[in-house]
Amino acid sequence: MSEVYSVEIVNPEKSFLSKDDVTEVVLPAFEGEIGILKDHISIISFLKPGIIKLFSKSGEENFYVSDGIIEFKNNNLSILTSLILNLKDIDKEKISEIQKTAEEELKNPEINDQKKYLLDQKLDVLKSIN
């Protein structure tokens, strides 16, 4: 029996990536990382800023996401995100730019705890990439 399932990553502008030979995906879910293998139970969750690790037959790929929602159903994983970047061809300038806006947002005294937590996460991840 094959151990693969299909993944589709879409962002608002286009369908970013679609693959049918994925063996495992590790997602930065809101309450901690989750790994999804074939025949996982149907799940809906949302993501915090972090790295998506995608293991397929053709190798491993890493993506940075700023947020997102995932749905897994009948061995189809859909990832909806507003910003996704492939770590392989990442642009240092772009990262610093995102980092800067996040830092500025963090300075805003009115943000709530959840948002603050997300922003902190974002900064940590961005720093680790850069």
Added chain:
Amino acid sequence: MASLDDLKKRISSVKSTQKITKAMKMVAAAKLRRAQESAEKGRPYSEKMNNIILNLSNGISDIENAPKLLSGTGEDKVHLCVVMTSDRGLCGGFNTNIIKKAKIFFQKILDDGKTLKIITVGSKGYDQLKRVYGDNIIERISFKDSKNVNYFDADKVGKIVIEKFEKKEFDICTIFYNQFKNVITQIPQEQQIIPLNTSEKEENSQEDNYEFEPEEDEILSNLLPKNISTQIFKAMLENSASEQGSRMSAMDNATRNAGEMVDKLTIEYNRSRQAAITKELIEIISGAESL
């Protein structure tokens, strides 16, 4: 009758107008293709988003405590209307059609004695609405600087809407935009985004047992604001495709009209030139005869 020189000037001015409209048509055609492509590419996102939300809201057992963005405030006193138009003119009836649709809706709201608040997206809508509904417009947004429709612009609008909702500034939010059907047909649409229209829910009522992490409520309250932005983004994409389509057919018509006008003027020019020659000949002949 106008003099020969005048006619010549008019012909050349119509011809240069024709050149402009022709160029605009070409540009619009090229942009239309791109806009259509991105509208198509954007579709999976909003569709998936919709599906997830439907699945989630089916899973919610306690309607009373459902997020306000889904169930509404329970009142409908204050309406917020987001009217999306273009930033540029010369696109036929594109803006007028949206405004017409919106005005009918506004009138109904005002007749019912409810409060109306308007946000205009795109400067043309503001120009057309400010005379009659100037006092109702609470915000005007324009994305003249951004070349292509992008999600972050839509997100900005979404955030403004949500912020106002959280401050309880309105109960119901409706957006107005043009849906792109084909190059000649664009359908002005009104779509209620807050509270979410739940009438489609029944069709999709297959029982799925999802595992939720974290709780449904929490996911929903995170997802719904995103959905607002997504819906606005979708509307913006449709709008930009419609705008280019509408401009293309408007400019095509204009080019054709200019061509007809040039033909008509050329005939007139030739006639009067001929008439002048005939007149001169008669003068010469009658001058020679009298000698």
